[in-house]
Amino acid sequence: MNVRNCKKCGRLYNYITGINLCPACREELEDKFQEVKEYIYDHPDASIQQISEDCEVEIAQIKRWIREERLTFSDNSVIGIECEVCGALIKTGRFCDRCKSDIAKGLIDATRIPQKEEPVTSSSKSKGKDRMRFLDKH
Ligand SMILES: [Zn+2]
Numbered sequence: 001m002n003v004r005n006c007k008k009c010g011r012l013y014n015y016i017t018g019i020n021l022c023p024a025c026r027e028e029l030e031d032k033f034q035e036v037k038e039y040i041y042d043h044p045d046a047s048i049q050q051i052s053e054d055c056e057v058e059i060a061q062i063k064r065w066i067r068e069e070r071l072t073f074s075d076n077s078v079i080g081i082e083c084e085v086c087g088a089l090i091k092t093g094r095f096c097d098r099c100k101s102d103i104a105k106g107l108i109d110a111t112r113i114p115q116k117e118e119p120v121t122s123s124s125k126s127k128g129k130d131r132m133r134f135l136d137k138h
C-alpha cells in the first residue's frame with residue numbers, strides 16, 4: 001500500500017495517483033471549489049486576486065482549477081492563464097485553441113510538455129482559517 005503525507009495537513013493517507021491530499025483536505029477543497037464557483041457566478045468580473053482574497057483560496061489553487069477545466073470564464077472576463085506551449089492567454093485548460101489543434105494533428109507531442117505545477121505557498125503550518133495568509137507575490 002502506498003502511504004503518503006497529505007500536502008496540506010501532513011497527515012498520512014492512502015495515496016491515489018495524482019492526488020496529494022488526504023480525504024479530509026480533499027473534502028474541504030471541494031467545499032472551497034463550490035464556494036469559488038458561486039462567487040464567480042455572482043461576480044463574473046472578479047479578478048483571480050479578488051477571488052483569492054474574498055474566498056480565502058490560494059491563487060495557485062484557482063489556477064489549478066482553471067487548468068483542470070473545472071473553472072471556466074466568459075470571453076470578456078479579465079481572468080486568464082497562459083497556454084503551456086506558447087504562452088497565449090486562455091480561459092481554461094492547458095493549451096490555447098491553436099496549440100490544441102496542433103496537438104490533435106500531431107504537430108506537438110503533448111506527452112512531452114511537462115505539466116506545470118503551480119507553486120503553492122502552503123499554509124499548512126497555520127491551523128485555522130483565520131490565520132490563513134497568502135504569500136503570493138502580486
Ligand atoms: Zn490533509
Ligand SMILES: [Zn+2]
Pocket residue numbers: 083084085086087088095096097098099100
Ligand atoms: Zn498555445
